[in-house]
Amino acid sequence: MALTRREFLKNSAASAAAAAIGVSLFANQSVFASETVWHKSVCRYCGVGCGVMLGVEGGKPVAVKGDTKNTINKGLLCVKGFYLHKVITGKDRLLKPLIRKNDKLVEASWDEAMELVAAKFKESIEANGPDSVAFYGSGQAETEETYVANKLFKGHIGTNNMEGNPRLCMASAVGGYLTTFGADEPVGSYDDLDHAEMFFLIGSNTAESHPVLYDRLVARKKANPSTKIVAIDPRKTPTNKIIDLHLQVKPGYDLAVMHAIAKVLIEEGYTDEKFISDSVNFSNGKEPITYEEYKTFLKKFTPEYASEQAGIPAEDIVKAAKLFGQTSRVVSMWTMGVNQRIAGVWLNNLIHNLHLLTGKLGKPGSDSLSLTGQPNACGGVREGGGLCHLLPAHRKVAKEAHRQQIADIWNVPVTNIQPKPGKHTMAMFDAISKGEIKNLYVMCTNPAHSLPNLNKYLQGMKDCFMVVAESFHPTETSKIADVVLPAAFWGEKEGVYGCTERRSQYMPKALKPQGEARWDADILIDLAKRLGHGKNFEHFKSAEDIWNEYLKCTKGKDMDLTGAPYSRLKEVRGLRWPVPSVDHPGTTHRFVEGDPLFPKDKAEGRRMYFYGKPDGKAVIFARPDKGPAEPVDAEYPIAMMTGRVLEHFHTSTMTGQVPQLVRAVPKPYVEVHPDDAKKIGLTDRGMAKVITRRGELELMVKLSDRPLPGNVFLPWHWPEKLSNLLTNDVFDPGSKEPEYKVCACKVEKA
């Protein structure tokens, strides 16, 4: 049987892969005979949104293969997705609720656990007000789950202390899109990857973090060998394999480089002056400025100045700028290297600047495309409004009209929704440490592993009453929880994920949940009932009921999903909003003709009209230059960077369930440049102590020329060695996203 399956996979998926990369592999087809039922779904891991088929046999998950009909991955998968079925039945699946008794987690009945949670929440809300409780959700939860949590906490309990881990991941991108274009999420889509002639990667290890997209770049380069790829990254990553020019900047010093590129673009005449006068305003962040004032601002940012700042040759900056200017179609892509920075929003703005200056936006092959790290950070949390200042469908709590619209849909008095934003993630965990927030509900995420500077926040999490709804136990967070609720995992629940390119895709329930695990939305509805808010949740009999209510929220908004009911999503490979009616095909480019929301009358012949802004003009920002919050100094002379590897995802609660993936990268390590190792006396696979102002870790050394001398790199996946004991919890004042990516450390021989 196993052999047949492999044969089948070999012939279906590999030929798809071959098609994707433009080679032909297998000519002969073998016959597939099996009882396997295949369910069309979406990958559980990163934000690429690959279509997968989950194979079920006799009620058990047996295989996962790429969905050849999905245009995102065309049947290709990465190694994590390929083993998804093994995660469902992983060894650490939590099967029964756990309650802390005498400082030990013991099994309990659902009723007992839920009664305890409800009693604790009720007690705290009555004694200390609704802001004494908080919810911390996830970009990996379904849109439906986040929606129910949002409705319960913001609309019924009445607290805006409702956050999600995309704060630690995408908040700066949100800030960038909102400030520049007046509307969150990308202008273009993945379709642009197949037309671009240059890719500009900034702080993105695409090859490991978004492997399928990397393969699309490879395919594009193969189809069109003149395609150029330029990367700005402090580390040589596996992505380097396909790049033509690498600006290996000092960690945290790339803002000046972006300005210098803008300066060269203007000076060399690569700007699209008509586009600028039609669709662009200028600002210094406080007030509007003129184009001329912007040019004056740029005077300081010569390639030489940027070169000095970033430690790269000035010629390379000019070369990159010229490539950007000369190439007619450019897609910029970035991830955490840009977002997880104290100047995250600014750096996002500066990337958009280049596209606005050259008009390389809103047409096939040109986009400023932020890649997402989680499968539903865009769908559930950004669009669903799962952050402390948001309401569903790109609404803000601070806006009276927005509160009113949502209160009507939720069937609550508008006074239930507080107008003041709640506590963002870092403030929330700070308040937990200070005892201001006494009850925390954590869903589908692992903050005791993923928050920066953990030493500061762990005690607070232990002290507060923490409920963790999670499919796996133990995780760093479930270990210190007071109640752990077994949540149904991917494949055991239906729902919608929205990926990087505004595409919402449906996932079916193909399996019964393991043990007594329950769907997260079901648990939240149960909690709502026990807290006395049952009336407005009773009509949620299925995921579809929740989705339909959510669609009402999106009607008429920039992210209109009205045309994407379950009945349609089940058939298609996702839809890209705005999709205002069931006969609308979805939108590949926003703010241009073809976008159903494009106001032709207002645009008056302008190619792009940014309808999120009152005058339809996007903004080019003259942001000051800013280095990392914690530069290296004599005491802590080495810059520490963090990141991911291909085989593991985030806190490895999922990938840690798959022995094959653990085998591939079994141990935490620190990448050190051989020159530094020599100086410090470190040997390959020996031990080193990495020390920052916040903590220290003993790690295995991996000698590598990937980081520059003076830098080290730590992947953050392993619970036994938490890199976040070392990271800096200072955050971007705009997006409140912490600077995980760079801090100062010293390295010693252990």
Place this chain on the structure above:
Amino acid sequence: MKNKRSFYLTLNRLRVLSQITTILFLIAVPLLNIVGVHWILGTLYSISFGKLDIADPAIVAQTILLTWNLYIPLLIAALIPILIAFICGRVFCSWICPHNTISEWITAFQKRFMTKRWRQYQKKSKNVGIRVYFGILATLLLVTALFKTPLVSYLSPPGVISSQISQLIRGSGIGLELAIVLLIFIAEFFLFQRYWCKLLCPVGAMLGAFHWKGKLRVQFQAAECKCGKRPSPCQMACPLQLEPKKKNLYPACFNCGLCAKACENTGHKAIQLTF
């Protein structure tokens, strides 16, 4: 110095100390290796201190026979043991070899708890003829060469024991080869005879091959033999069941000096360990 009454007693104490130190050393080497000390390496097949290699001559002989090739560093490594054997005889066996150490402990047990049978067998002590002795070694080496099989490696109890200690400490467990050594112990326990060290061991035999009149040896002076005990204390003391007072003591004798100590104990000095 030889006239000092307790000379052989002291010598024997030093010998026992050396035996115990050897065992501790064999445990210490792999432990040191694990913590990263690599200037000292090896087992009793071959051991090295920094750049200084020392190898068992029997193994070196086997390697030559198997490869028909003279690997100079290996030949040099055999020089120190050969030199010692040339001057002092088979003191490796009596002072270092853990197999002999354990055998001596077994004999001590028999002497204490199975006294009657032990005395019975010990009285039957007999020397081995030189032809028999080297005949066995020659046969072993011939088989090794003909069958291209490293027989000496299998049949080197000090090598097996020391490498087993190393393997065990490095976490690889113990293997079937230890059974060879155990089999020898068991057989000898029931036979009350130390045939292995006396006759069969290729390691000892190879060291015994550097046999000449001028080296350190047990020397019997009949004129001094006055204790008059029967059976004679020197014979009863010999761990290999040899007769120190007779000829043909070599090459089987490994110069442990226990016969001289027994003689010294009676107040005489008929048996001396001298050059």
Place this chain on the structure above:
Amino acid sequence: MIQSLTSIFSKITKSKTYLRPPGAVPEDEFISRCIKCSKCAQVCSYNSIKILHLNAGKDFGTPVIEAKDIPCYLCMECPRICPSGALDNALVDKEKVRMGLAVIDESKCLPFLGVICRSCYDECPIHRVAIVLEDELLPRIDAETCTGCGICESVCPAEEIAITIKPLSQLADKRK
């Protein structure tokens, strides 16, 4: 007579082919030369080198590497300390090591099933040379530069390990 006896004996004791430490001379000569002193195992900081027990057959006492458990990380400590020349004392460059050759079973290897996986490629110590990616996806072994260290085998995340090391002894006729 003797010859036929020899052949019968060697048939009885016929051994598997093992992956030997770096610098090992050809298998037949290696078996003859190795004096079973365990030094190479003792000097190995990674515990990659294990000494065969008698249970494994007639090659007991000789060093082997089980690449799928702990491969050779090519620290090059062992060849120089071998007292008998069973490992080439003069070998110091890891690039020159030829312990065996990695072989990919394409029916098991994930990229050949349409799955992006680069574990072997990323970990290969002769980075980007001994293993190359055809179309940035399919791993191919470069027989000229592969050292046979087995790191690829140790990290392969395929359901059944898809990249294995064929020891030098099996390849005697295929490469020098």
